Amino acid sequence: MKTGSIMCEAEERVDPKPIRLVAAVSRSMGIGHKGSLPWSLPNEFKYFIDKITSVAEPGKKNLIIWGRKSFEPFAESLLPLPNCIVALLSRTLSSVPEHVYYVCRSVRDAIKKASKPPLSEEIETIWVLGGVESFAETMKHPWCDQIHITAIMEDYECDTFFPEFDRDIFKLAKEFPGIPSEIQEENGIKYAFQVYQRT
Template identity: 60%
Template sequence: MSEARERNGPKPIKIIVAAGRNRGIGIKGNLPWNLPNEFKYFLDKITSVSNPGKKNFIMVGRTSFEGFPDCLLPLPNAIVAILSKTLRSTPKHAAYVCQDVQEVLDLASSTPLSKDIETIWALGGVQSYMEVMHHPWCNQIFFTNVMADFECDTFFPAIDTGVFNLVEQFPGVPLGLQEENGIKYEFQVYERKGSISM
């Protein structure tokens, strides 16, 4: 019989996503664009910790995780939880398979994991993005506004500006228009109104 986990309170959840003009984020399990600097920004965010020895808890759907290049795995400073209702075994470079968002949050906020985790990062898919955006622990959305049209079959939900404010400047987030391969984009951060640091 496994010993009961002790809840240690909330952990901040941050969403990170890049989306085109129609809010498209993917096509057949892949990114619709090739933006190496934007992808490096994404990796830097999800693997950076401010306290040495801490790790980030990465919540990601199976399809999104399978799209990660093998050369980038395992992710540094990260514990990966795959969201899947069908997986029966834990994929290489992942630590957990969870049925839903609540299972991830229960794991991350309970001993023994909670003492090691700094931030929970939500990387998709769409259903988990929607759930996380409505969760009170979700305090920030790191959104890359890709200013172009792409064929997509997966779309990011609309951000409720009644709940989240666009922040004009945010530490560690480059300002102004970026451009790669003829595609312009902008890094943005939305912050939950009235959110308090955890």
């Protein structure tokens, strides 16, 4: 598939896709400070990348929805991501950055794009990587079935926080296939992988 300057448009047929959020959060639900991560956990970060780039069906891809401010600090070192199509959220960009397939004005537009032909025939899962407004909007979408959290068991100075969500609607799974249940430790920092599943 070729990178192109295509804004999201409406079409008629809808093919619902699972929507999943993924974030690492501090004890106070912080996710960032001055535009970057307040911690350095390479193994956790690799786990996160492996998660969003994995597909169950060969030939399929995942759509990655990324807010511009969340995207820019990582773009150069991460991209291109295997098995992924990146939809960047921006109301101001007039061109498409390298390795980005679509610039969309809103989460709603990106989801619409992924759920209608021809893109829907290629997409397996939609992953949302931020920012805060994108997380808050997407967790209310009826197709959002999972929130994947790395719970970092430390406090950090943060100026950006993961939005509150209804723990009666999204319940923490005691065990989840493919997700380590034991506490991890890296660079003296403990953390746990958690999946909150829509009931």
